[in-house]
Amino acid sequence: MKGMIFMRKDFGKQTIVTPLPVLIVATYGDDGRPDAMNAAWGGQVDTNMVHVELDNSHLTTDNIKRRKAFTVSFTDRKNLVMADYFGLVSGRKEDKIAQSGAHVEKSAHVDAPVITDFPLTLECRLVSVSEEFGGTRVVGEVVNMSADESILDEKGHVDLGRGEFLCYDPAAFAYRVIGERVGTAFKDGHKVGG
Numbered sequence: 001m002k003g004m005i006f007m008r009k010d011f012g013k014q015t016i017v018t019p020l021p022v023l024i025v026a027t028y029g030d031d032g033r034p035d036a037m038n039a040a041w042g043g044q045v046d047t048n049m050v051h052v053e054l055d056n057s058h059l060t061t062d063n064i065k066r067r068k069a070f071t072v073s074f075t076d077r078k079n080l081v082m083a084d085y086f087g088l089v090s091g092r093k094e095d096k097i098a099q100s101g102a103h104v105e106k107s108a109h110v111d112a113p114v115i116t117d118f119p120l121t122l123e124c125r126l127v128s129v130s131e132e133f134g135g136t137r138v139v140g141e142v143v144n145m146s147a148d149e150s151i152l153d154e155k156g157h158v159d160l161g162r163g164e165f166l167c168y169d170p171a172a173f174a175y176r177v178i179g180e181r182v183g184t185a186f187k188d189g190h191k192v193g194g
Helices: 061-065 077-088 096-100
Strands: 023-028 034-039 042-046 050-052 069-072 104-107 111-113 120-132 134-147 166-169 174-177
Touching: 023 050, 023 061, 023 111, 034 050, 034 077, 034 096, 034 104, 034 111, 050 061, 050 069, 050 120, 061 069, 061 104, 061 120, 061 134, 069 077, 069 111, 069 134, 077 166, 111 120
Parallel strands: none
Antiparallel strands: 023 034, 023 069, 042 050, 050 134, 069 120, 104 111, 120 134, 166 174
């Protein structure tokens, strides 16, 4: 735009990707005990695949390699404290599920727990594990998605606007609630150019 001055500030090699969903990865240990961790880095790989980036030292990483399955849940405002706790304490030192009071059911589809406190869960079969960038990249095939009825619309479809889902804000070390619907994907862009 002619005549406008844009002001920007350089930050060097800092990286902020937003929004980062607050992902809770749940597994079973060798003893059958459920465990969960808060994973900041992960997302969708394909139409029915997800990935999470984990540290090699995590109990969750070992459990996924052994059990070949895991669940990924998306947390919401009312479960913020539990979700944050899952990222603060090691499952090697505490029974995080018992300590947090989380409610767990065994998945009917994979060898992993579903934490029913969280409104949306992807039940995953392990597809691949790779050591990358000093950590472990886990890719899973989603064999089932389960959702609490509180986030379903009148037609029985998932409505993310009903969930008050959290995202992680790495710039402020904060959790934020994902907001309102502001447009329609694959449609609104047609307004450009007439």
